């Protein structure tokens with residue numbers, strides 16, 4: 001990438017590596033190293049909503065911590081707004097903000113408003129701005145009516161929304177959101193997505209991680225899929241879905257596991273990928289293919305009597321792409 | 332300057348309230364001073380020494396001050412680590428030392444409250460006299476004592492930012508300081524080698540100065556020498572805090588100890 | 593029979609680990625060895641200073657005693673607290689197994705732990721304070737310690753069951769620890785307390801245990817000692833009974849009104 005082009009990016013991550021060293025054993029300590037982030041590179045433009053996707057332990061939170069000056073990289077280079085988070089943290093910190101999802105990161109024994117007040121003070125926000133901004137933020141996240149109640153009385157969703165308000169007290173240019181919708185009900189999650197979209201419209205850059213693929217599909221301009229600390233794909237959701245060329249998925253729900261069926265399915269060459277899944281209610285089998293019409297005639301003879309609960313055909317989603325990438329790479 | 336004071340005050344306010352809502356801390360602030368004074372009172376009751384009232388007030392007061400630091404300032408960082416707020420306050424543009432200074436001052440304020448409580452006990456419940464022989468010198472000694480406790484808790488608290496077992500380790504520092512710093516009995520009962528360590532710890536001097544100015548200063552030159560020694564120690568602690576923090580700041584980010592995981 | 597013993601042992605170890613298991617070994621040593629030693633040294637030095645004496649034997653014994661009591665009291669109390677916290681207390685109470693055995697089983701390792709604290713205390717006494725144990729009946733001494741720990745466990749159970757209605761157990765345990773500090777004569781003679789408070793001393797466990805142990809340490813084995821030990825046992829048993837009664841009543845209440853969220 002040439003210099004000219006690079007300067008339009010406000011987050012630049014190149015060959016990032018982070019190792020965690022932990023010690024095991026009591027007296028004769030054994031060093032144990034985990035490579036959480038492995039040679040990761042990506043660039044984010046101003047005003048973009050950038051998604052970081054990956055399984056548990058893929059290194060998403062670690063990456064965000066490095067970008068937000070909380071953690072030192074082992075090697076590689078990072079530049080946020082042209083600043084190095086490790087050596088120029090002081091200049092960078094007022095201009096960014098983060099939320100680590102869940103109910104933590106708040107003071108539970110004081111009220112929501114007092115939380116915002118406190119963090120405003122830490123960010124040296126002047127009184128006039130505070131007076132205007134805090135009510136605005138409370139309004140934005142729908143906590144106006146509960147602002148003066150103790151946080152410990154809030155529901156999980158309210159706490160999460162208060163966290164969003166908290167991260168906006170300094171009017172940051174870049175916002176890092178680590179699983180902000182975890183544990184929210186569908187409506188709460190939708191509201192939160194709308195807030196994120198609105199922030200992006202105001203010109204803020206958002207880097208978000210999530211385990212919900214439809215969510216990433218809906219709001220992210222581009223997504224990076226990370227597997228065991230390594231980048232395995234990076235593009236717009238639409239391109240990613242097109243890239244795999246698997247336009248359709250046939251989903252079968254069976255009332256019990258059927259090994260003969262799986263063996264038979266493996267013989268059908270029109271099927272590109274087979275995924276079997278177990279849930280409490282049923283066994284599900286997903287088949288990715290380009291043309292379901294050619295698969296169906298070969299499919300039905302394989303299914304034993306009384307096993308099939310339902311059949312469904314749908315377009316491939318980002319989730320299918322994600323699973324394709326994450327399950328494909330070597331373990 | 333104003334934002335600095337604002338940060339300290341804001342942090343003091345939030346943490347004093349967060350902490351006071353904790354049962355363990357309530358115990359340390361409300362019950363312990365009364366129980367401790369009572370224990371000391373009963374122990375002294377047989378012999379009825381002079382200055383018993385002053386002895387109990389200073390001893391239980393200093394012990395309480397130290398306990399309140401142990402059960403708050405040091406543990407605070409660990410608690411914030413578990414609450415997930417440590418990372419949030421750490422990345423704010425405010426100097427982490429100032430935020431933490433707010434914590435420490437808030438806890439000291441509560442600790443002072445327990446000092447008052449134990450004085451009330453001593454005077455009204457046990458009917459002992461508490462008399463300050465040299466008020467001006469006492470005020471001096473008292474101010475420096477507060478400063479010295481502030482300095483030492485800042486130093487210790489920051490060092491414990493590094494460790495995930497900070498809270499437990501900290502609990503183990505309660506009695507050693509009681510013993511080493513002569514908060515309750517003079518350090519002359521300790522072996523010589525330990526006495527040297529005692530003189531590097533600021534509470535030792537604070538306890539000595541407070542006692543002397545209450546009971547009556549024997550030798551004013553020695554008193555002022557102690558006063559200067561304490562001031563120098565406090566300065567050294569503050570300097571150490573400033574210097575060490577640079578190292579600690581790097582270390583926590585390399586080890587990744589700001590979060591729980 | 594071996595099956596029962598196995599379960600007994602496992603449960604006991606589990607409950608012990610639940611309390612301390614999250615500590616790494618160094619921290620564990622600090623908490624369980626260094627801190628008790630410091631506490632003991634502090635109080636012994638305090639007594640030595642206030643009483644202007646070089647013979648600290650009675651105070652050393654009283655305070656080593658308190659160390660082990662600390663184990664029994666907190667062991668049982670905190671185990672109950674944790675069980676409530678994790679919702680397993682109901683299982684214990686509702687289980688057909690003998691409730692008494694279950695609880696004692698859980699306390700078994702805390703007892704071992706407490707015994708080692710006493711030994712540690714005596715060791716410190718011998719090393720630092722010239723404690724003389726040559727004319728001490730060691731066997732009788734440890735029997736007394738065991739019985740006092742049983743009594744303290746009774747109190748732990750009692751407080752633990754109170755803790756089911758009072759929401760904060762730690763406060764209660766801390767408070768009762770100080771109550772023992774003051775009332776059971778570890779640091780000053782019980783006779784020094786105002787008369788009406790002396791009665792409290794003899795309603796508490798450990799007071800008699802400490803008295804007996806001091807006599808044993810002096811090598812004065814008299815029938816009075818057996819009387820003290822016997823009464824100590826009775827005190828412990830009474831606390832245990834009250835504790836269990838409380839548990840059973842609370843269980844009934846909880847069943848009747850589903851709103852009472854004691855478990």
Ligand SMILES: Nc1ncnc2c1ncn2[C@@H]1O[C@H](COP(=O)(O)OP(=O)(O)OP(=O)(O)O)[C@@H](O)[C@H]1O
Nearest residue numbers: 020034036055056057058059060061062063587592
């Ligand atoms: N402080 C730490 N010490 C040691 N290992 C760590 C630490 N933090 C994370 N790890 C390890 O690093 C790897 C990446 O963790 P990370 O939290 O970045 O993953 P993640 O993608 O955020 O996962 P999740 O989706 O579960 O949040 C994991 O294997 C984790 O166990």
Ligand SMILES: [Mg+2]
Nearest residue numbers: 060061062178
């Ligand atoms: Mg994560």
